[in-house]
Amino acid sequence: MKYQVAIIGGGPAGYTAAEAAGKAGLSVVLFEKKSVGGVCLNEGCIPTKSLLYSAKVYDTARHASKYAVSASEVAFDLGKIIARKSKVVRKLVLGVKARLTACQVHLVQGEAYVADAHTVTCGGESYECDHLILCTGSETVIPPVPGLEHIEYWTHREALENKELPASLTIVGGGVIGMEFASFFSSLGVPVTVIEMMDEILGGLDKELAALLRADYAKRGVNFLLNTRVTSFEKTAEGVRIGYENAAGSGALESDKVLMSVGRRPVTAGFGLENLNVRMTERGRIEVDEFMQTSLPGVYACGDLNGKSLLAHTAVRQAEVAVHHLLGKEDAMSYKAIPGVVYTNPEIASVGATEEALVKAGTAYRAIKLPMTYSGRFVAENEGVNGLCKVLVDDADRLLGVHILGNPASELIVMAGMMIEDGRKLSDWKRYVFPHPTVGEIFREME
Numbered sequence: 001m002k003y004q005v006a007i008i009g010g011g012p013a014g015y016t017a018a019e020a021a022g023k024a025g026l027s028v029v030l031f032e033k034k035s036v037g038g039v040c041l042n043e044g045c046i047p048t049k050s051l052l053y054s055a056k057v058y059d060t061a062r063h064a065s066k067y068a069v070s071a072s073e074v075a076f077d078l079g080k081i082i083a084r085k086s087k088v089v090r091k092l093v094l095g096v097k098a099r100l101t102a103c104q105v106h107l108v109q110g111e112a113y114v115a116d117a118h119t120v121t122c123g124g125e126s127y128e129c130d131h132l133i134l135c136t137g138s139e140t141v142i143p144p145v146p147g148l149e150h151i152e153y154w155t156h157r158e159a160l161e162n163k164e165l166p167a168s169l170t171i172v173g174g175g176v177i178g179m180e181f182a183s184f185f186s187s188l189g190v191p192v193t194v195i196e197m198m199d200e201i202l203g204g205l206d207k208e209l210a211a212l213l214r215a216d217y218a219k220r221g222v223n224f225l226l227n228t229r230v231t232s233f234e235k236t237a238e239g240v241r242i243g244y245e246n247a248a249g250s251g252a253l254e255s256d257k258v259l260m261s262v263g264r265r266p267v268t269a270g271f272g273l274e275n276l277n278v279r280m281t282e283r284g285r286i287e288v289d290e291f292m293q294t295s296l297p298g299v300y301a302c303g304d305l306n307g308k309s310l311l312a313h314t315a316v317r318q319a320e321v322a323v324h325h326l327l328g329k330e331d332a333m334s335y336k337a338i339p340g341v342v343y344t345n346p347e348i349a350s351v352g353a354t355e356e357a358l359v360k361a362g363t364a365y366r367a368i369k370l371p372m373t374y375s376g377r378f379v380a381e382n383e384g385v386n387g388l389c390k391v392l393v394d395d396a397d398r399l400l401g402v403h404i405l406g407n408p409a410s411e412l413i414v415m416a417g418m419m420i421e422d423g424r425k426l427s428d429w430k431r432y433v434f435p436h437p438t439v440g441e442i443f444r445e446m447e
Contacts, residue, residue: 002128003029005326006120008112008271009135011038013303013315015096017133020323022103029129030105031112031122037093038137040312046092047160048180049343050085055187056345066383076188079163114272117299131298131326134286135319136271138264138304147233151240153258156181165190166257170242172230173261174201176342179213181259183344186222193223193253195230195244202342206354206403209388213348213405233258266305283307290332291325292318298326309338337421341410346387349409351417352401353392365392365400368426368446372406377437382407391416391446397426412440 005021007014010032018030035042054076064071100107112122114134120127140155142148154162159181169185171178174196186192194201201224202210214224225244232243239256266285279287279295285307292300300322303315317333324331339351358365372378372387387406394400402416419428426446434441 001029001125003027003106004129005029005131005133005323006127006129007031007133007135008114008120009038009137009303009305010036010107011135011137011303011315012040012312013137013305013319014038014133014135015100016316017135017302017319017323018105019099019103020320021326022100022105024323024327026327028103028105029108029120029127030100031108031110031120033109033111035093036096036100036107037089040315041092041096042089043157043160045312047085047089048156048177048184050088051081051160051184052180052343052345054081054084055184059187059345078165078188082161082163085160112271114275116275117296131300133300133302133319133322134271134273134294134305135301135303135315136267136305138266138310140260141263141265142260143230143262145230145233147235148260151233151235151258153233153240153260155260159259166255167191167239168254168256169193169259170195170240170253170255170257171259171261172242173263174198174224174226175203175261175263176340178259178261179217179342179344181261182217182222186217186220187345191221191223193225193255195225195228195242197227197229199227201226202348204354205340205342205348205350206390206401207356209348209350209390209403209405212388213342213344213346216346217344264304264310266307266310268305281307290321292322292333293325300326308333309335311338311340314338334421337417339413339417341413343410346382346385346406347409348403348405349413350401350403351413352399352420354401354403355392358392358400363400364395366394366397367392370442370445372404372439372442374445375437375439375442377441378406378439380437389442389446391426391443393426398423399426406439408439412443415440415443 004026005028007018007030018028021028058076061071061074110123112120168191170193172195174194182192182194200207200210201214228244228246230244234241240258243252281287286301288301288306292302294301302318302322304310321331321333341349368391370389390403392401399420429443
């Protein structure tokens with residue numbers, strides 16, 4: 001069987017590339033060993049946001065009196081929350097499959113193996129192609145901590161399927177995934193401890209905003225152990241005993257359940273990558289150019305696999321660039337305005353450079369900070385809640401970075417990213433008419 005484009009991996013990068021190539025009239029075969037949609041749609045971005053929204057609704061109902069509304073006997077049903085999550089995932093997976101079918105994409109279920117740059121095998125069949133796009137995604141990193149193999153720990157996958165609340169939960173890793181699960185379980189009343197090796201949660205995001213978010217969750221009862229390394233796990237009658245070390249010395253804590261969330265790494269093994277002999281970076285990632293092409297002409301690597309940015313929205317854009325390149329269309333990948341969002345309550349969102357990165361690079365900048373309460377809409381909808389909007393500009397007042405703590409940061413950050421990508425200045429916001437009242441109006445107050 002011969003196709004113009006063969007794609008391995010049906011996550012955001014893979015299904016986007018397949019749809020784009022199919023729409024352009026190319027013959028496409030897409031290989032997926034599990035479920036179309038990949039980790040993001042099936043056990044990542046979408047299901048976690050479904051759970052978090054249920055928790056947010058529960059939080060809102062419990063505190064309805066702040067808005068002069070009485071809500072008695074507020075309760076939740078974890079089993080139904082999980083069932084709703086699964087329903088959302090099924091609906092969206094069917095939607096992706098329908099789009100692929102509409103674009104005449106041939107979907108092959110099974111483990112694909114690359115024989116060479118123009119040949120892929122799967123299920124005993126051989127498929128020839130003109131162009132090969134690799135989109136194998138990433139996997140959870142499990143650190144070699146003594147005793148871990150003897151306990152029943154969770155990754156994000158098990159946490160998403162659990163239908164009984166643990167008596168207590170310890171999350172190893174205070175990154176995005178760790179904090180989102182800390183938000184979910186703490187909202188449902190579970191005592192949560194977060195252990196983080198770095199000096200602050202959410203590494204890579206603005207430290208000031210991360211510290212404010214941590215302080216907010218600490219007030220809600222979440223316990224944080226920063227600059228702390230987990231040294232051991234031991235199964236006990238009550239659950240798990242977790243040993244750790246920090247500047248204060250050695251310590252231990254007891255927990256019913258443990259969630260491992262220390263990061264993810266690209267999947268580079270198991271599909272025949274070694275048969276391509278493409279150039280790799282010092283960190284073992286596939287080297288790609290601005291068109292997402294590897295050192296082998298006609299072979300592309302998109303999404304988490306290339307290690308540039310382990311985010312679904314980055315993967316989607318990379319896939320578009322790759323397909324445009326093989327079609328001969330002018331396009332190139334840019335990473336200067338990739339937004340990052342943590343869907344806690346409140347949300348935290350960031351795009352462009354952080355203060356820490358600018359200081360490290362020796363770049364001159366000016367920081368403008370405004371409390372989110374400068375927005376009338378924010379005050380009206382967030383009783384007793386604070387937040388912060390920070391904008392970083394260069395000497396010419398061009399935007400370098402924007403960081404927001406407060407709902408709906410995930411929606412506002414898009415406007416900031418567009419400004420940074422297009423090299424806009426702070427004063428350009430004044431030229432746009434924002435609807436009133438909206439939280440986004442806070443950008444016009446920056447000067």
